[in-house]
Amino acid sequence: MHSFHSTVSRRDFMKTLGLAGAGIGAAAAVSPVFHDLDEVTASPTAGWKRAWFVKEVDEPTLEIDWNQIHRMDRRGQPGRDVMAGRSDGYYSYYLEIEEFVKREFPDWKGTTLRDRALNEAWYSTWMGTQTVRTPAPTPDQLSGNTSIGPMPKWQGTPEENLRTIRAAFRSFGVSSVTVAPVDEKTRKLFYSYVGKQKVTFEDIDLFESTTDRFAIPNNCQWVIHWTNLQDTELTSRMPSHVGRAGFPMAYTHVKRIDLLIEQFLRGLGYQSINAGNYCPSAAFGIMTGVGEHTRMGTTLNSPEYGSHLRGQYRVVTDLPLAVTKPIDAGMERFCETCGVCGTQCPFGAIAMGDKSWDNACGQDWAADQSVGGDTCMWNIPGYNGWRLDYRKCMGNCCSCMGACPFGTAGASLIHEVVKGTMSVTPVFNSFFRSMSETFNYGHKEPESWWDLPLEQIPAYGVNPALLVK
Amino acid sequence: MFDFTAVLITGAILGAAITLLVSWLRSKNIGLKWYEWLMSLVGLALVIMAIQHFMGSQIEMYMTAGWFGALAMGIPALILFVIVWRLVAVRQKAS
Numbered sequence: 001m002h003s004f005h006s007t008v009s010r011r012d013f014m015k016t017l018g019l020a021g022a023g024i025g026a027a028a029a030v031s032p033v034f035h036d037l038d039e040v041t042a043s044p045t046a047g048w049k050r051a052w053f054v055k056e057v058d059e060p061t062l063e064i065d066w067n068q069i070h071r072m073d074r075r076g077q078p079g080r081d082v083m084a085g086r087s088d089g090y091y092s093y094y095l096e097i098e099e100f101v102k103r104e105f106p107d108w109k110g111t112t113l114r115d116r117a118l119n120e121a122w123y124s125t126w127m128g129t130q131t132v133r134t135p136a137p138t139p140d141q142l143s144g145n146t147s148i149g150p151m152p153k154w155q156g157t158p159e160e161n162l163r164t165i166r167a168a169f170r171s172f173g174v175s176s177v178t179v180a181p182v183d184e185k186t187r188k189l190f191y192s193y194v195g196k197q198k199v200t201f202e203d204i205d206l207f208e209s210t211t212d213r214f215a216i217p218n219n220c221q222w223v224i225h226w227t228n229l230q231d232t233e234l235t236s237r238m239p240s241h242v243g244r245a246g247f248p249m250a251y252t253h254v255k256r257i258d259l260l261i262e263q264f265l266r267g268l269g270y271q272s273i274n275a276g277n278y279c280p281s282a283a284f285g286i287m288t289g290v291g292e293h294t295r296m297g298t299t300l301n302s303p304e305y306g307s308h309l310r311g312q313y314r315v316v317t318d319l320p321l322a323v324t325k326p327i328d329a330g331m332e333r334f335c336e337t338c339g340v341c342g343t344q345c346p347f348g349a350i351a352m353g354d355k356s357w358d359n360a361c362g363q364d365w366a367a368d369q370s371v372g373g374d375t376c377m378w379n380i381p382g383y384n385g386w387r388l389d390y391r392k393c394m395g396n397c398c399s400c401m402g403a404c405p406f407g408t409a410g411a412s413l414i415h416e417v418v419k420g421t422m423s424v425t426p427v428f429n430s431f432f433r434s435m436s437e438t439f440n441y442g443h444k445e446p447e448s449w450w451d452l453p454l455e456q457i458p459a460y461g462v463n464p465a466l467l468v469k
Numbered sequence: 470m471f472d473f474t475a476v477l478i479t480g481a482i483l484g485a486a487i488t489l490l491v492s493w494l495r496s497k498n499i500g501l502k503w504y505e506w507l508m509s510l511v512g513l514a515l516v517i518m519a520i521q522h523f524m525g526s527q528i529e530m531y532m533t534a535g536w537f538g539a540l541a542m543g544i545p546a547l548i549l550f551v552i553v554w555r556l557v558a559v560r561q562k563a564s
Contacts, residue, residue, distance in 0.1 A: 233530065412525030413518065414538060439534035456530055465528050 047166040048176070051416065053329055053423035054303045060286045060326035061333070062293040065357070066185055068382030071192040071199075073370035077378060080395045084347075093347070093394050097239045100346035100399070105445045108240075114450065115242035126248035130255050136263040153269025158322040165264075165321070169226055172260040173253055173460070175305055175469070178288030178324040180223045182216075182316065186287060190216075190279045192370055199278055207273045207316075214278060220271055222321045223279075223314050225288045226261070227302075228254050230310040230401070231461030232409055233449060238402035239346060240446035247396045249461060250310040261315055270319040281312035289324045292331040295350060296341050296400045297388030303329040303419060304469040306406030308462075330423035331406070335386070337429040340442065344403035349392035360387050402443050405436035409463035475524050483517070505556055508549045515546035 086092040102108055137143075139151045156164060166177045180186050182201070190199050197214040208215040230250040237243030258274055265272035282300050286293055290312070291302035300309055342350040351360065359379040367373035379387045401407065408415060418432050436442070449457075458464055494501070501509070519542035526535025 236530075408531060408534075409529045411528035412522045412534075412538065414522050414525075439531070439537045441531055441534055452530075463529065 047163040050327075051303060051419070053420045055328045055423070056289065056325040057328045058325065060293070061328050061331075062286055063384040065382050066188065068357075069185075069188045069380065070365055070368075070370065070382075071188055071190060072377055072380060073193045073368060074191045075193045075195065075369060075376065077376045080390055080393060083378070083391045084394070085391075093397075094241075097241075097346055097394075097397060097399075101240050101446060104443055108445055108447060111241040112447070115240070115245075115446070119241050119245040119248070122245045122248035122252060125252040127251050127255055130259055132259055132263060136267040138266055139269040154319075156320075158320045161319055162322045162324075165224065165319070168264050169257075169261060172257045172264075173228065174226045174257060174261075175229045175309070175466075176225075176227045176290050176302070178225045178285075178290050179321045180225065180284055180288045181323050182221050182223055186223060186284070189283050189287075190275070194278055207271055216273060216275075216316055217271070217318070220273060220316045220318045222319065222323075223275070223284060223288075223316050224261075224321065225281075225284045225290060225312060225314055226257070227285070227290060227305070227309045227312045228257060229305060229462045229466055230308050232308060232463040232466065233444075233452065233457065234461060235308060235398070236402050236407060236442070236444045237446045237449050238443075239397040239399040242446050242449055243402060244396055244398060246461065247310065247398055253460070254311045254313060258313065265315070265317055265319060268319060270317055273316040274313075275316050276311070276313040279314055281314070284314055285309070285312050287326060289327040292327065292329065293335075293383075293385050294332065294341075294404075295335040295339060295386045296404070297350070297386050299401060301331045301335070301404070301406050303327070303331065304410070305466060306408065306410070307401045307404035308407065308466065310401070328423070329419065330426065332385075333426050334422050334429050334432070337426065338405060338433045340403050340405060340433065340436070341400035344399050344443070345393075346397060346399055347392040347394060349389045349394075350400060351386045351389070355384050355386055357381055357384050360389070361391075399443075405433065405441055408441060409465040410469070411463075411465040479517075479520055483513075487513075499557060499561060501553075501557065505553045508553050512546040512549035512553070515542045515549070519543040519546065 081092070084093075098110055102110070139153050142148055142150050154161075154164075162177070162179060169177050187201060192199055194214065196212050197209070198212060199214045200216065201218055202215045204215060204217045205219065207217055207220070228250055231246035234243050234246030234249070238246065258276070262272040262274065280298075282293070282298050285291055285300040285302075291300035291305075291309070294301045294307070296307070299307060300312065301307055302309055336355070339352055342352040359377075359381040361379045363375055363377050363379070364381070365371065365377070367375045368377050369375065370377075378390050410416070421428055422432060519539045522538040522542065523535045526532060526538065
């Protein structure tokens with residue numbers, strides 16, 4: 001008989017057991033405790049379980065001085081091409097982008113007809129008019145011939161309602177659903193004017209929209225922030241022409257989802273006010289905890305979806321909802337060290353310096369048209385962050401999103417280790433940034449998209465690893 | 470995200486390999502010191518991480534990152550296994 005001697009003594013073994021027990025006990029102590037299934041359903045976190053390093057906080061990691069935040073008056077705001085002095089618009093910077101891509105991929109032969117055709121196909125439906133064939137019946141309009149006849153509007157606790165819309169929206173193609181209250185702070189984020197429409201909050205029962213007025217009823221007290229994922233493989237091939245097809249593709253999906261959300265809330269018996277063009281996306285994404293402020297300025301970084309969120313939309317509703325909190329996952333802090341997006345911006349539109357309270361465009365509220373001045377603010381002061389220079393950014397180049405180290409689908413567990421570490425300490429951020437470059441994350445050679453095995457071009461373009469987060 | 474089949478196959482191979490190794494150690498009447506067990510476990514963890522990273526990178530479609538990561542974690546694992554092997558071999562020789 002063979003004899004096998006363990007060199008671990010009984011005493012050491014018991015000590016190890018004790019340590020393990022203490023660890024499990026500590027984990028149990030900080031974990032949420034549910035007493036029954038109703039509590040699980042009622043918990044907002046039951047709808048979206050996030051990693052341990054995504055910590056909910058009362059105030060966003062982005063420092064905001066709410067006294068300096070005023071509602072933006074967007075009457076007559078020029079388009080980006082005009083601001084950049086490119087009156088010939090979209091294609092005037094196209095050759096510059098090609099040269100930029102060739103610097104990174106010298107063997108790339110340039111744009112082909114199929115690249116252009118893919119891009120143009122998606123642009124043909126970009127934010128195009130999509131219609132509702134038959135509006136969803138409101139609860140009181142339901143036919144009496146079915147088991148569900150006319151009835152009062154849906155009733156649930158705010159937590160249950162959040163769980164409900166999260167489930168429904170996911171089926172529409174939405175990735176995340178978070179909620180902000182319409183309160184003293186968030187009202188400041190709504191623009192005061194959009195085009196000729198004055199945006200108001202009024203004591204009316206139903207939402208009203210006319211050529212000169214966008215009136216949000218005061219009984220609509222919740223802003224739903226929902227996001228859509230951009231095509232993963234095309235994003236990593238931005239800013240090439242083929243890669244940029246992911247941009248209009250995302251907005252084509254967004255427009256369809258918009259309608260589905262509107263009809264679902266209508267079916268529950270509640271109002272759905274599409275406020276996507278009436279308030280900024282990243283600001284609400286930060287306030288509701290989808291992600292954190294980034295060096296890219298107008299783009300969020302989410303712990304789950306990285307830089308792949310396009311678009312982010314807002315719906316104002318009277319459906320009572322549980323409010324979600326801002327988060328701290330160390331992502332904004334990582335941007336302080338990183339700056340890859342800035343070095344990969346073909347037009348130098350991304351700030352490479354430190355965060356600032358200044359809006360970095362030479363404008364101030366005193367000269368704004370909202371107080372009788374003659375300028376239209378396009379970047380505002382009042383927060384200590386980075387601002388995109390719209391005079392340089394071409395909008396749909398999206399090189400920054402493709403270059404961001406958080407742009408992977410996160411299937412390798414090493415990303416979770418990195419995110420967990422950077423949420424606790426910024427000491428290794430510089431190392432992680434270097435490793436991202438060494439490991440060759442970021443942009444991919446554009447032409448290679450056409451050679452991908454078909455199973456690596458998922459339907460709707462989003463890497464399956466991201467779809468289940 | 471895990472590919473269940475890949476995890477199952479990896480687990481089966483690693484399980485069989487560890488079982489065979491332990492059986493062989495017992496048959497040769499070779500005992501390991503606590504630090505040799507520790508180094509072996511760290512090495513094993515690194516091997517598992519290297520495999521997971523490589524497979525995860527395939528899903529992410531960043532193959533260069535997959536190879537770099539597998540090497541970055543696999544080589545230290547290999548070094549640890551060699552150290553343990555040499556420690557055991559020297560001790561066996563001395564006895």
